[in-house]
Amino acid sequence: MLIWLFLAMNFIITEVVKGIKHLYNEEVAESLISIQDTRKEFEGQATIVVFPIVRFSKKSPEQTANDLGAYLVDNLKEVTAFNVVKGFLNLSIANDYWLDLFNNSLLQPDFGVIPSNGRKVMVEYSSPNTNKPLHLGHVRNNLLGYSVSELLKADGAEVYKVNLVNDRGIHICKSMLAWQKWGNGETPESSGLKGDHLVGKYYVIFDKEYKKEIEALKAEGQTEDEAKKNAPLIKAAQAMLLAWEAGDEAVIDLWKTMNGWVYEGFAISYKNLGVDFDKFYYESNTYLLGKDTVEEGLAKGVFFKKEDGSVWIDLTADGLDQKLVLRADGTSVYITQDLGTAQMKYDDFKMNESIYVVGNEQDYHFKVLFLILDKLGKSWAKGLYHLSYGMVDLPSGKMKSREGTVVDADDLIAEMVATAKQKTEALGKVDHFSEEERETLYYNIGMGALKYFLLKVEPKKRLLFDPAESIDFQGNTGPFIQYTHARIKSLLLKADYTPGVFIDNQVALSETELDMIILLAKYPSEISAAAKTFSPASLANYIYEVAKMFNKFYHEIPPIVKEEDEQLKRLRLSLSDVTAGILKSGMRILGIEVPERM
RNA sequence: GCAUCCAUAGCUCAGCUGGAUAGAGCAACGGUUUUCUAAACCGUAGGUCAUAGGUUCGAAUCCUAUUGGGUGUACCA
Known part of the structure; x- marks a missing residue:
């Protein structure tokens, strides 16, 4: 039953309250009265449910409805007739009223335009990794993020769309390494492949070769876990990440080149999806953030340090666990960065609300993140919201990149067109x-x-x-x-x-x-x-x-x-x-x- | 184990702060075009709203338990 939210019907509620005062000498709040659409099979356009009023009228629902119906017909020219079915008072509203509404509201040029309300909202969405092309799950994210932004704008908010690109880390090193070893200098131009697909191709190659190495080591008698740690490829990737962090020129150059290819590819996908952003943030710039926040938390006694030097927050009182916020060696974890990035985004935009469009597998992460920011006393933490969405399933089951059962975004778009x-x-x-x-x-x-x-x-x-x-x-x-x-x-x-x-x-x-x-x-x-x-x-x-x-x-x-x-x-x-x-x-x-x- | 989300017609989904006989689309079957676009419209058929309790005048909707499924519970991001 759709409830009449729009102001057009409020005059009836107001009159009902007056009627109750007049008939039963009782004061009731307008919020007690609800108006809903009249069901098709009955006469009328607006229906008042009288059950909640019965305890004031001290009469049967039918009697109360009849009293009120008669009162409304007498006192509101718009109400031309009424009928009562059980505890439902169905009102017939005059033809004139509807035509006036049509002329004065629907036919006005500004109909459907909601005036600005001064709310400032940031919507962060898309947030891709730069090691592979976008797939169907990203498509849902992008479309959702974009349309929620448009929706909030339409509702009168000022909206900032931002994209936090995950452009660094071990996963990018995997693509880089595989390209170095097996790429033979291949580029998007030479291969005719879209940049993000080219880089993704090497990510897959890495994974395949890495698996081979693991199998070989297991054949030599190592356990699965040992083999995963000892495989030469993964060691090389880790070494490359260290080199990247140390600012090694050759590694940085390769990283820039390959990310450049990916961005060219993403730009095309974004254009085809019709989504856009007001600002891009890059994790390569933000991954060191958050350590100040950790210091702040320690000073405020929100965080505590363990003997090994690692920093934690105890959320057991809130029904959650203890959570690490900084490693013993002083390096960041995911949540450290997010704490810092949240602060930076707020400093940049001073928004009232911030929406993170991220899949529901991160529900716990955001719960923790928001709780920590709140405990740190950030006034803006109340405005944080995780817009969590479900996975996209295929009839054959889950999408798995490694098994090649992903639906590629670009392919999908081409197929739809x-x-x-x-x-x-x-x-x-x-x-x-x-x-x-x-x-x-x-x-x-x-x-x-x-x-x-x-x-x-x-x-x-x-x-x-x-x-x-x-x-x-x-x-x-x-x-x-x-x-x-x-x-x-x-x-x-x-x-x-x-x-x-x-x-x-x-x-x-x-x-x-x-x-x-x-x-x-x-x-x-x-x-x-x-x-x-x-x-x-x-x-x-x-x-x-x-x-x-x-x-x-x-x-x-x-x-x-x-x-x-x-x-x-x-x-x-x-x-x-x-x-x-x-x-x-x-x-x-x-x-x-x-x-x-x- | 704990946390969290989900469960409505054969399939995909609506059902909003509890309201009258639970709605669409697809698929199936039947009908509508000398009239403004048939990517449309009309009709038939299809439901123990996962199960069991509870609250209420009233429960698909709220509460509790159970069952089934997803996800999380990493010094990955």
């Missing part, structure tokens, strides 16, 4: 389009399908990616919504519609038209609700409802362009226009473009 092209051509509607318009359309449809497919699922839930289903363009899909938009645009063009003229409030609304106005009017509150829970999914589902409602409307009325009654024609065209506007701006929040025709 190719499928869009094939399906669109099969329909034969675009033969007269220009080459450029066609290509753009295929891209928008393919990406629309992919983005919508991933975003319509609640972030925290695991998501099953079935390639066959994801390229389905029927039903609850991106292309369905895109198609609805294109259809409306075509209609408005044919009908020679000009916006900006209001509707005469004498027009009688059909049931579907009334339902449409009610549904469309919820758009701003849907944005706010989605922003509040950081969930593009709820917005995606709302947009789908809007598209579905339009298609129903479109089918059940005679052709609008031939409508003789000018007022009725204008009403229907305006409804169509407002629908198109919501589809367009709503989809934009999801990062999806809607075509003018398709």
Whole structure:
């Protein structure tokens, strides 16, 4: 049961409170009264649940509902009739009221625009490693991060999108080492491979060769653990990491070159995904941060030092464990860096809130991180939020890079666009389009399908990616919504519609038209609700409802362009226009473009 | 073991602070085009909301326990 969040219905609640005072001489809070949509099978548009009021009225639910219904009809001109079903008071709201709402709200140019509220929010997302190309899991992260950012902007916040690139560490050294040994000077140019794929190729080679060495050592009688530690390749990689940290020129040069290739590759993937960032942070610059924070924690007595010199925090009182924050040799661990980076990001932007878009396997890490910052007395720690999302599963099971069962982001994008092209051509509607318009359309449809497919699922839930289903363009899909938009645009063009003229409030609304106005009017509150829970999914589902409602409307009325009654024609065209506007701006929040025709 | 998340139709998912007979899409079956784009619409069929208790006028929703699954519990990042 959808609750009426938008202010338009508040006047009823206010009157109900007055009614209770008048009828029963009891003061009740407005928060006690809830209004919800009336179910389809009953008369009316707004329903008040009277059960909570019964203890004030001291009468049966039916009697209370009847009393209140009569009071509302007498005292509110907008309420024309009521009926009572069990404890539910269904109110019929005047036609005029809906038309006024339509004219004064939905038809206004600023409808759906939520004014700036001064909130400053940072959204950190993507955060790739530079040793391999992006895969499906990253795609979910990127799309989620981008659309949450857009959602918060739409809800009136100022948003900073940042990307913390993990560009250093043993994993990069693995790619570098393998390239040195087996690369023969191969480059993206010489191989024709996208830079990130080239580097990823050597990461895989490293892993393969490393495994061979482990097997060889085990054959010589070493245990698995010994073999893993003693393999020459891993020792070489560790040596390379030390050389990197010592600033060894040759190693740094190679590192810069190979990271450069990866960045060129990522730039293409990001462009194709339609995501962007206001600022990049690099771990090569931040990995030494956090030691100041450790000192601060020691001074404040939040951290303690063990005999070996390692620094810890005891979180057992909070139901967690003891956690290491600095090694005995004074080097950092993951959380040390994150403490420092969090401080740096705050110093840079002074934001009120900071959202980390990171997979749910790091739930514990962020719980600890936020708790530590809070214990350190950081005033901004309250504004930290881990937007945790579930893994993407394949029908065959988990994605495993080592077994080659990953879905590569670039391949996936290419496949979606190719499928869009094939399906669109099969329909034969675009033969007269220009080459450029066609290509753009295929891209928008393919990406629309992919983005919508991933975003319509609640972030925290695991998501099953079935390639066959994801390229389905029927039903609850991106292309369905895109198609609805294109259809409306075509209609408005044919009908020679000009916006900006209001509707005469004498027009009688059909049931579907009334339902449409009610549904469309919820758009701003849907944005706010989605922003509040950081969930593009709820917005995606709302947009789908809007598209579905339009298609129903479109089918059940005679052709609008031939409508003789000018007022009725204008009403229907305006409804169509407002629908198109919501589809367009709503989809934009999801990062999806809607075509003018398709 | 402990922590945490998840469990709704054959499949993929909605169901928001508890509200009336639990909704969509896909798949299946049937229908709709001399009328504004059939990537559409209408209909049929499909459910012990994992299980058992509890709170409540009212529970898919809140609480407890159990079962099944994921993830974490690294001096990796």
